Amino acid sequence: MKPLNRPEKEAIEHEQQQILQQLEDWLELPMLILSFAWLGLFVVELTWGLTPLLDAISIVIWGAFILEFVLRLSLAPHKARYLKTNWMTVISVLLPALRVLRFARVMRILQTTRAVRGLRLVRVMARTNHSMRSLAANFGRRGFGYVVMTTAIITMVGAAGMYAFEQDAPDLSGFDSYSTALWWTAMLMTTMGSDYFPKTPEGRILCFFLALYAFAVFGYMTATLATFFIGQDADDDEAEIVGVKSLDALRDEITALRSEIQSLRQGD
Known part of the structure; x- marks a missing residue:
């Protein structure tokens, strides 16, 4: 297969960037709603714990975020740069896997140490950052x-x-x-x-x-x-600070006075 030259590569990258931008514009509002729902479920998890139904909803939302991220990554012209820019998003998407696999032996070992609380702290920061990015995009x-x-x-x-x-x-x-x-x-x-x-x-x-x-x-x-x-x-003429209307009136009076002075000079 013949390698692409530089103009062709730039054209393909430009097209990929346009498709990525269209996808991000289309997903902004749905992802914002899901981000708030995911964050709300996280608050419930930290305070009262999740019921099986809420846990299942959280996993479904997490799957939607994974799918969205995979789509964006596949369309990004420069994937390494995209991962570097969105590293907190990567962490927020990968961390829930530890909770889903909490019955694995590695998690049973971690539960005997303070590593679990450290991971929980990272999850708080990463998931909040994920929602903030969705909010900022809107x-x-x-x-x-x-x-x-x-x-x-x-x-x-x-x-x-x-x-x-x-x-x-x-x-x-x-x-x-x-x-x-x-x-x-x-x-x-x-x-x-x-x-x-x-x-x-x-x-x-x-x-x-x-x-x-x-x-x-x-x-x-x-x-x-x-x-x-x-x-x-x-905007209040009676306020202690000089109002905008008063300044405009004063400017009009000065302009009228200058015009009158010029007329008197021309008359002399």
């Missing part, structure tokens, strides 16, 4: 609404992770319910905090990432709210 511009939804999702999933980890606290002083963990995580997100400090290593690591996110997003949300209220005052 927001052309990542504005205030995107940040609010992201913060709400991270708060709920983070609370489930903290509840699961801190149940194994050495002095049994962890969270007694998911609602308590949710309140604690919400206080952490508002940078107010509380008088409880995580006891388990996994809880401390997750708490660190939650606090890091809260610190990063708090300034953005504060600036956005301040801009909103300043904009409201700017």
Whole structure:
């Protein structure tokens, strides 16, 4: 078979990229819905455990994600680059296999160590990242609404992770319910905090990432709210801040005054 020359390769890669983009556009909304459902099932798994029916639904959704990823990978012109860019997606898709094969001997060995909690921490981060990527794909511009939804999702999933980890606290002083963990995580997100400090290593690591996110997003949300209220005052002529309408009126008066001065000079 005759090897393809450079222009032919570029044409094929361009066509593959167009097909991949069309596939991603078509799958954006369905994958977003499935991502939220999968994340919700993960929260239930961490807090109360899954029933056989919910477990089966989770596996079906996981299979849909595997199929989607295989399709995208097969259409990607540069597969190595695609895998490098989406490495967190690869982890989030592969990790559930450990839970499906939990009856295997390797998992029985892991269950006697702290590796299970470490894998659970990775699953929390990877699955949250998977949902965040789906959410970001549906927001052309990542504005205030995107940040609010992201913060709400991270708060709920983070609370489930903290509840699961801190149940194994050495002095049994962890969270007694998911609602308590949710309140604690919400206080952490508002940078107010509380008088409880995580006891388990996994809880401390997750708490660190939650606090890091809260610190990063708090300034953005504060600036956005301040801009909103300043904009409201700017449209109000009676506000302490000089309003936009007042500035426009002042500009019109200055323009009229200049025209009048020029007319007087021409008359002289």
